[in-house]
Amino acid sequence: MKNRFKQAKDIKVGVIGYGGAFNMGKLHLQDMLKAGMTPWAVAEPDAVRLAVAAKEFPGIQTYASVTEMLAKSEVNLVVIITPHNTHAPIALQCLRAGRHVVSEKPLAITTAECDAMIAAARKAGVMVSTFHNRHWDGSIVKALEVVRSGAIGDIVRIEAHMGQWGKPGDWWRSSKSISGGILYDWGVHLLEYSLQLLDSEIAEVSGFAKSGFWAGQSKWGADTIEDEGFAVVRFKSGTWLTLCVTGIDASPKRGMVEVTGTKGTFWWDYDNYEITVRDSEKAIVTKGRNPTSLWEKYYENVAAHLVKGAPLTITPEWSRRPIHILDLADRSAREGRALKPKYV
Numbered sequence: 646m647k648n649r650f651k652q653a654k655d656i657k658v659g660v661i662g663y664g665g666a667f668n669m670g671k672l673h674l675q676d677m678l679k680a681g682m683t684p685w686a687v688a689e690p691d692a693v694r695l696a697v698a699a700k701e702f703p704g705i706q707t708y709a710s711v712t713e714m715l716a717k718s719e720v721n722l723v724v725i726i727t728p729h730n731t732h733a734p735i736a737l738q739c740l741r742a743g744r745h746v747v748s749e750k751p752l753a754i755t756t757a758e759c760d761a762m763i764a765a766a767r768k769a770g771v772m773v774s775t776f777h778n779r780h781w782d783g784s785i786v787k788a789l790e791v792v793r794s795g796a797i798g799d800i801v802r803i804e805a806h807m808g809q810w811g812k813p814g815d816w817w818r819s820s821k822s823i824s825g826g827i828l829y830d831w832g833v834h835l836l837e838y839s840l841q842l843l844d845s846e847i848a849e850v851s852g853f854a855k856s857g858f859w860a861g862q863s864k865w866g867a868d869t870i871e872d873e874g875f876a877v878v879r880f881k882s883g884t885w886l887t888l889c890v891t892g893i894d895a896s897p898k899r900g901m902v903e904v905t906g907t908k909g910t911f912w913w914d915y916d917n918y919e920i921t922v923r924d925s926e927k928a929i930v931t932k933g934r935n936p937t938s939l940w941e942k943y944y945e946n947v948a949a950h951l952v953k954g955a956p957l958t959i960t961p962e963w964s965r966r967p968i969h970i971l972d973l974a975d976r977s978a979r980e981g982r983a984l985k986p987k988y989v
């Protein structure tokens with residue numbers, strides 16, 4: 646990789662997209678500051694949000710477009726915090742301009758887009774990574790500790806799910822063409838957790854989708870995300886994974902991820918976990934609060950990679966895996982058959 650830096654402060658960060666839904670731009674820049682990087686510029690077409698960025702980071706350069714920022718600014722690392730369908734085109738533009746790129750999750754919508762981004766990064770000799778902050782969620786750190794201790798035996802299956810009953814909101818996440826579909830927003834986090842636990846190659850993916858129930862009441866009409874998306878992933882190790890994200894669940898299930906092993910079950914939600922192990926007939930239940938999440942570790946690793954050449958934790962090949970599953974599930978749902986992966 647060219648463009649290695651002497652020190653973290655030489656990494657001049659340009660934020661692309663300073664949206665108001667979760668004020669993610671501020672969170673990124675704060676974590677980048679903690680990692681020693683320098684907030685340098687923001688590109689955002691919404692003048693109101695650009696003014697918010699200027700107020701939160703006094704002195705930061707502001708631009709109305711990515712093209713203008715790339716032409717006029719010395720930023721050498723960009724972070725893309727925009728709607729999902731813009732990640733690949735913006736990343737390609739920045740990579741071709743020789744800038745290192747961090748994209749918010751999901752890296753892209755399709756496998757082909759991920760491939761193009763990886764190829765462009767290699768050609769330019771720069772880094773591309775995905776902000777998988779939830780790789781450092783306390784819940785998955787605890788889950789890995791429990792599974793690796795052998796407490797629940799060998800993993801048989803993982804069921805990852807998120808559900809509610811309610812029509813999709815008016816925001817871009819409810820547009821299929823912009824977001825990629827109902828599975829893309831949270832599904833990519835749930836898959837990224839699960840792939841850490843399963844540590845096996847993908848054998849095939851089946852996808853299922855129910856659409857049309859909410860579409861008539863949504864501002865996106867025929868472009869509304871599915872009412873429910875479902876995927877089944879078969880792994881070469883013999884384990885399997887199900888992923889369900891739904892807007893038509895009148896009785897939402899407990900937890901977000903449930904891991905079933907030969908000796909016990911582990912599940913967690915945002916705040917809590919529960920382990921149930923069997924001692925002959927008796928079920929022994931341990932409940933607890935998830936440990937604190939350490940999202941700042943993401944940018945610590947990116948800085949160490951760009952300055953010292955430390956291995957990148959969230960490589961683009963790693964973040965392509967959940968996208969590949971989502972892409973295959975989407976195609977499988979349309980074709981009504983299981984699909985074999987290009988990347989295992």
Ligand SMILES: NC(=O)c1ccc[n+]([C@@H]2O[C@H](COP(=O)([O-])OP(=O)(O)OC[C@H]3O[C@@H](n4cnc5c(N)ncnc54)[C@H](O)[C@@H]3O)[C@@H](O)[C@H]2O)c1
Binds near residue numbers: 665
């Ligand atoms: N990792 C996490 O925990 C987490 C949490 C929330 C959101 N996200 C991700 O962050 C991304 C953005 O989501 P959000 O909720 O912040 O959305 P948002 O709608 O609040 O913000 C998106 C911003 O992007 C801007 N934008 C759109 N096109 C642009 C372009 N071409 N150039 C520059 N700016 C452009 C919009 O004007 C808007 O201000 C998504 O990928 C989402 O999945 C991740």
